[in-house]
Amino acid sequence: MNEAPEPAQTPSAESGQIAEAATDAAPVVVFRNVSIAFDGPPVLDDISFSVAPAETRILLGPAGVGKSVLLKLANGLLRPDQGSILLFGQEISHMPEEKLFPLRTRVGMVFQEGALFDSLTVRDNVAYQLIGERVPDHQIDRRVRKALGFVGLEETFSLYPSSLSGGMKRRVAIARAFIRKPELLLYDSPTGGLDPVTSTTIIELVMKERDVYRTPSLLVTHRLQDAFTLCSHRFDSERNRMVPLPEGETDLNTTFLMLEEGRLIFDGSLHELMHSENPFVREFLE
Amino acid sequence: MPIETIENTAKQLVLTVQDYSLFAARAFMNLWTEPRYWPEFLVQSDIVGFGSAAIVLLSGFFTGGVLALQSAATLSQFGATAVTGQFVSITMIRELGPVLTGIMVAGRNASSMASELGSMVVTEQIDAMRALGVDPMRKLVTPRIFACISMLFFLTIIADAFGILGGGFVTVFLNHQDGTQYFSKAWESLRYPDIIQGLVKPLFSGYIVASIGCFYGMRTTGGTQGVGRSTIQAVVNASVLIILVDFLITRVLLALFPPL
Numbered sequence: 202m203n204e205a206p207e208p209a210q211t212p213s214a215e216s217g218q219i220a221e222a223a224t225d226a227a228p229v230v231v232f233r234n235v236s237i238a239f240d241g242p243p244v245l246d247d248i249s250f251s252v253a254p255a256e257t258r259i260l261l262g263p264a265g266v267g268k269s270v271l272l273k274l275a276n277g278l279l280r281p282d283q284g285s286i287l288l289f290g291q292e293i294s295h296m297p298e299e300k301l302f303p304l305r306t307r308v309g310m311v312f313q314e315g316a317l318f319d320s321l322t323v324r325d326n327v328a329y330q331l332i333g334e335r336v337p338d339h340q341i342d343r344r345v346r347k348a349l350g351f352v353g354l355e356e357t358f359s360l361y362p363s364s365l366s367g368g369m370k371r372r373v374a375i376a377r378a379f380i381r382k383p384e385l386l387l388y389d390s391p392t393g394g395l396d397p398v399t400s401t402t403i404i405e406l407v408m409k410e411r412d413v414y415r416t417p418s419l420l421v422t423h424r425l426q427d428a429f430t431l432c433s434h435r436f437d438s439e440r441n442r443m444v445p446l447p448e449g450e451t452d453l454n455t456t457f458l459m460l461e462e463g464r465l466i467f468d469g470s471l472h473e474l475m476h477s478e479n480p481f482v483r484e485f486l487e
Numbered sequence: 488m489p490i491e492t493i494e495n496t497a498k499q500l501v502l503t504v505q506d507y508s509l510f511a512a513r514a515f516m517n518l519w520t521e522p523r524y525w526p527e528f529l530v531q532s533d534i535v536g537f538g539s540a541a542i543v544l545l546s547g548f549f550t551g552g553v554l555a556l557q558s559a560a561t562l563s564q565f566g567a568t569a570v571t572g573q574f575v576s577i578t579m580i581r582e583l584g585p586v587l588t589g590i591m592v593a594g595r596n597a598s599s600m601a602s603e604l605g606s607m608v609v610t611e612q613i614d615a616m617r618a619l620g621v622d623p624m625r626k627l628v629t630p631r632i633f634a635c636i637s638m639l640f641f642l643t644i645i646a647d648a649f650g651i652l653g654g655g656f657v658t659v660f661l662n663h664q665d666g667t668q669y670f671s672k673a674w675e676s677l678r679y680p681d682i683i684q685g686l687v688k689p690l691f692s693g694y695i696v697a698s699i700g701c702f703y704g705m706r707t708t709g710g711t712q713g714v715g716r717s718t719i720q721a722v723v724n725a726s727v728l729i730i731l732v733d734f735l736i737t738r739v740l741l742a743l744f745p746p747l
Contacts, residue, residue, distance in 0.1 A: 278614050312615055333620075358490075
């Protein structure tokens with residue numbers, strides 16, 4: 202069972218160093234010329250990129266461009282028609298489903314609508330993996346309360362998902378993804394359809410996980426403001442909230458990917474994104 | 488109809504049969520390897536077994552009653568009303584008990600399995616389960632299949648017993664015949680091959696009900712409308728398959744145990 206890693210130092214000043222360290226180590230996820238289609242033209246076409254340790258990659262693009270499909274490919278929930286995908290150094294595009302299950306336990310995934318099990322309480326949803334591993338009940342309760350505390354929802358412990366709001370469901374889904382301290386986090390539009398205040402709360406949680414535990418992640422969104430907030434802020438553990446980085450500084454471990462009609466048209470930093478000459482990128486930003 | 492459409496439909500049918508065969512075989516084989524989810528098996532046994540007991544009991548009772556009414560009317564033309572008990576018990580145990588129970592349980596449980604799993608598919612709960620490292624086939628499908636097989640076995644016995652009881656009720660209170668004669672004929676005429684035939688069939692029916700219900704549930708697409716479509720397909724196909732397999736089993740068992 203994975204134990205919680207020690208919280209890391211806040212990255213603001215050391216961002217450059219962290220980025221260097223991240224690129225030196227073996228990538229957590231690698232896509233090589235990946236294509237996939239569903240009874241029609243390719244949804245993703247010749248996609249190649251990687252996610253380094255401690256790196257947060259934000260996948261931008263309009264709705265229906267294949268962002269969620271890409272995320273499911275990264276976790277082996279879908280299989281590519283062409284190309285190869287490496288997860289923790291293991292080729293997963295042809296791996297049998299039984300061998301994928303243990304690998305997936307090292308990944309935390311937050312689905313678009315939360316995907317909570319509606320017949321289970323919040324406690325059982327968050328503890329789903331722990332229950333399967335037959336962890337003693339008192340330990341489960343303690344870890345679930347801690348995970349719910351992380352997302353600020355301790356009071357929902359005994360409730361069913363049907364009695365939660367959309368934003369609360371996402372936060373419970375985040376607690377479920379975090380509870381085993383995953384080695385990779387996949388967020389599928391965690392703020393989609395939420396009001397600005399709740400969206401900010403969710404982004405703060407994503408930032409907290411990024412800056413406190415340095416978990417590499419791949420975050421899908423079509424909301425530019427969320428992406429920019431992640432780049433321009435850091436999580437302050439002492440004040441337990443996000444704070445803006447000094448003027449002109451950005452988090453160098455947070456980088457961008459952009460999809461257009463199934464093709465990867467941008468892969469780079471915020472600075473490169475802002476100065477991209479690609480007409481689609483320009484249009485998207487404007 | 489254009490040839491191309493017929494060809495595509497035929498291909499689709501073959502593909503569905505292939506997918507179903509692989510799905511059902513995998514779900515069955517999962518029982519022999521770890522991990523096994525016994526609590527799920529118990530929960531599903533309660534839902535299928537206890538939950539279906541009332542409808543099976545009632546349908547068995549009234550089917551037996553109808554059989555007694557119809558057979559007594561025909562048998563009286565030959566002066567053979569004394570064998571009503573024999574007729575009802577053999578028909579219930581060999582044929583109507585297993586088939587009727589299978590169809591009743593298919594209507595109740597194949598539909599609920601298809602809609603429950605279908606809803607889980609469209610709300611990404613199945614994907615979430617896979618992402619959490621849990622095999623939905625082992626967690627959701629295999630326990631349902633084995634719960635359905637074991638519970639249908641007992642439900643069929645209940646349907647048979649209440650069918651004979653219903654026949655006895657009609658014989659005594661409506662046809663005004665001797666109850667002792669009815670029950671003794673019902674008992675004396677039974678042979679082991681009749682009972683074997685009646686108890687082998689629900690094992691297959693149970694497998695069909697759960698595997699078809701889960702199969703259509705797990706391949707649901709198209710949102711809530713898709714869930715409705717899966718539910719209909721599950722009930723229709725499970726019912727037809729139960730009757731088809733019943734025919735095949737009857738043919739085989741009659742060849743193995745020819746009537747005297």
